[in-house]
Amino acid sequence: MCPPRYFAVDYAINPWMDPDTPVDRERALAQWAGLRDTYRRLGHTVEEIEPQPGLPDMVFAANSGLVLGGRVLGARFRAPQRGPEAEHYRRWFTGHGYHDITMPSRINEAEGDFAWTGRLLLAGTGFRTEPEAHAEAQEVFGVPVLSLRLVDPRFYHLDTALFVLSEATGDSPGEIAYYPPAFSPGSQRVLARLFPDAVIATDADAECFGLNGVSDNRHVVLPAEAAALAGRLADRGYEPVPVELSELRKGGGGPKCCTLEIRK
Template sequence: MTVTAGPAVETLVLPKATTRRYVMCAPKYFTVEYSINPWMDPGTPVDVDLAMTQWEALKRTYERLGHRVEVVEPQPGLPDMVFAANSATVLGGRVLGARFRAPQRAAEAEHFRRWFTTRGYRNLVMPSRINEAEGDFAWTGAVLLAGSGFRTDPEAHAEAQEVLGVPVVSLRLVDPRYYHLDTSLFVLTCDERAQIAYYPQAFSAGSRRVLERMFPDAVIADAADAACLGLNGVSDGRHVVLPMEATGLAAQLVDRGYEPILLDISELRKSGGGPKCCTLELHA
């Protein structure tokens, strides 16, 4: 008997999760009492208890996925300290601290510097240029993508390369709603063949061409995904934590083999923050 083989079936290679180390800071003193980005309206009431509930759900999600979460003690008078991603950039034990553009946040940098020092980090440098850390720096596993245009100085990109010893690619942001790189782009897989998701309209024409060249298979978000801070996501290589409204982006990720986890971050979004803003990753 002759058996005729059918067409070959392409096997989907699923993305793989890797255990991560995160630093977070509870929104104990969270409020919106000033405006330093278009999302912030001091006239809008803030429910601190709800913000804490949403933050705790994010932290529990990371822990449920097997990740390690370390917590920095919040300080009174620093309502944006919950956005720990802005506190430092950490690669291979080297720490480049933060220097904030807005005077309201300036004191955060010293609190986080002390936290790293007390935990034995010796290769720690505080920047000479304005540098809002992982707000504008995204490590792909091969290069550091670096944003500028609203917060971090372009000159801080060269400083990051010198301190961290990794190649840096500069990208210019042009839409004030997406004032940090982490509001318009995030890394899905952190390795030599990194994959990212981003919102093209947040970038200058030249920066869009750079991203198209470097990441031809990137996940492209639409305006609706960007408008709910859907690009402020956190990925462990397979599981992707997103704001609950980012359903279009989530559907694209499912098609690529990722597992989106949608969370409510509506209260934290009143200050222009989402999952990534609340999460500093300690990269090995």
């Protein structure tokens, strides 16, 4: 995770960003700290990277890399404003003992558009990550990759429209939650076939970034406003953990955007 010390909305690179809307940085820092402390309370280790001036979106650490089995695929951002973040995160990985690092040749916004199910890497495209980056990820990790097309610009990253609730085990493909209208008709059919028991989000759930959640297979950290989704998750046996991230949402991010999951 990266503290939002320099968080601001000085430009608009997604539909949620409005430079004319004031940002309360102190409130953003407090909300971010609440998310970090929630992870620690749930028993997870949180590593922090030092934020850099001039990079207000560096707080959205999920876009900085994908880590599976200790192997790292770095990021290559579409928006030039975020481009320098990739090198800062690469240096962090190098300095923390990660030696198998590949920096992508194609535009690849990392966990923003990649979701690991434990058996299959779901990969989004349509607005940010290039389709060719999906093949690049398959070569790096040697795991099957399933391409999914996003069609609603409000849900420009896969992690705004889908997240993994529990990873695959035995005959189970794992469980996901997602918002079907964010995907092309063909991608909707694929998801319905692979995950027939998925939790389906409402319009209201999606619009408050409810699908930008983080699950450890039991606890599900998600925005406090996603009350309907939280209820459905509780009915499935998960423990919803609501957090308040309204200030960071002004930059187009929620819990998952602020969280890079390191799978060693």
